Amino acid sequence: MKHISILVPESAVMEAVADPRYLFTAVNQFLQESGKKPLFNVQLVGQSKEVRFLGGVYSVRTDKTLDEVDKTDMIIIPALFGDLKSAVDLNQKSIPWIVKHYNCGAEVASLCLGAFLLASTGLLNGKKCSTHWAFYNEFRETFPEVEVVDGGIITEENGIYSSGGANSYWNLLLYLIEKYVDRDTAILAAKYFAIDIDRESQAPFTIFNGQKDHNDEEVKKGQEYIESNYQEKIAIDDLVNILGVSRRSFERRFKKATNNTIAEYMQRVKVEAAKRDFELSRKNINEVMYDVGYSDSKAFRNLFKKLTGLTPVEYRNKYNKRAELPV
Missing domain, CATH: 1.10.10.60 (Homeodomain-like)
Incomplete structure (x- = not known):
């Protein structure tokens, strides 16, 4: 089985935690219904046993804390919410954990603004990355060593994946299903979750406001x-x-x-x-x-x-x- 660790960061977008768990679990059900064995062991992993979002409006009980994970095959980093510098600061303990498991062979995938936490590990330096179009300027300013793919839905390089803005992360998740299982299962999941499986760009959704966050x-x-x-x-x-x-x-x-x-x-x-x-x-x-x-x-x-x-x-x-x- 492939071990999937869905990180539950402080200041996460709740849906970006729940949706990948839902998808990988559903794919296990699809496989079982077709007479095959489930492929994914999905666990929620956090800095603590319980992570609260939006001032306690939501809370998630993790399956394991960071130090309880001995080995994993894939780390999913959900989207962050709010002030991104503060959000990254709240998740400092997860940074060496991500680096450690990547160096031990795990793949890493960031969803939307999870790219800010992923880039903070240094693993993206000299590599390409996708993230939400509205945050390109902030990302480039914060991580000048990383190349942002303008309009990109999915970026993959050396076992590191990233996705474009908001619901674009569904396309990355389907991409991983196709890679780990097969195209037919990815298509089945796309139909089940009503997702346009081959969307390649977030350009139609981009709003250009000009880049004026500078001092010239x-x-x-x-x-x-x-x-x-x-x-x-x-x-x-x-x-x-x-x-x-x-x-x-x-x-x-x-x-x-x-x-x-x-x-x-x-x-x-x-x-x-x-x-x-x-x-x-x-x-x-x-x-x-x-x-x-x-x-x-x-x-x-x-x-x-x-x-x-x-x-x-x-x-x-x-x-x-x-x-x-x-x-």
């Missing part, structure tokens, strides 16, 4: 100018002239502060505006394209799909449920 005031002015004038075709030379800065230096500072080039930032602001139009208006594709400063329909459609994972028509049909809309 001139870069912030540049961001604000782009966001206020996204309908126009802004030339980078015109932008730096307005700000009175040298282009080469400003491009370097902009990239460092926002993790985007100036051109990428312009594109993302324009696409975010287009998304809002598709969600709320009855404008057709060309009208929205012109509104956000594009005149080349092929370039606009290619960029939109690159950043959202959907074509403009697919995005509008997904998020605008009004009566028949013009293409």
Whole structure:
């Protein structure tokens, strides 16, 4: 049997503790019903025998404490909740425990914002990682040695797995079922739990708010100018002239502060505006394209799909449920 240790961290998201236990237990039942032996020995593991969440609204009684686990094959790190630095600090005892068992051959999987606890172990240094899209900037700032996969649902490297935001962790759990059991069982679980098994990107759910958690005031002015004038075709030379800065230096500072080039930032602001139009208006594709400063329909459609994972028509049909809309 494969021993699955579901860590029960302080400040965890309750569902991210319960859901993996539910899934692995259900798969055992599926196997037994088909005449096979159950594969997973699932245990909840914590720093103490009882872990409370949300000021005691929820509590979980663990099967074992950290020091009672002699060996395990897989550690699941659920999503954290609230202030992430404080949440990681509350779980300091689990960090050497995760490292110890990884070095002894266990695989490790983080769900959503569990990536912050996983990255705190140092095991992700020099590796790729997925996490919730809304926390990319905080993650990159906190763990500059780790490469965040933009839009990634599942990332795997050297026995370390991570998943994208919120319910994306179901896709990682199904991926593990397919790896440990087989594709048929993963499909059965996907149908049972009503999950889109092969979703590959969280890009359609991403909301781009700009990265302003930095101290470069001139870069912030540049961001604000782009966001206020996204309908126009802004030339980078015109932008730096307005700000009175040298282009080469400003491009370097902009990239460092926002993790985007100036051109990428312009594109993302324009696409975010287009998304809002598709969600709320009855404008057709060309009208929205012109509104956000594009005149080349092929370039606009290619960029939109690159950043959202959907074509403009697919995005509008997904998020605008009004009566028949013009293409």
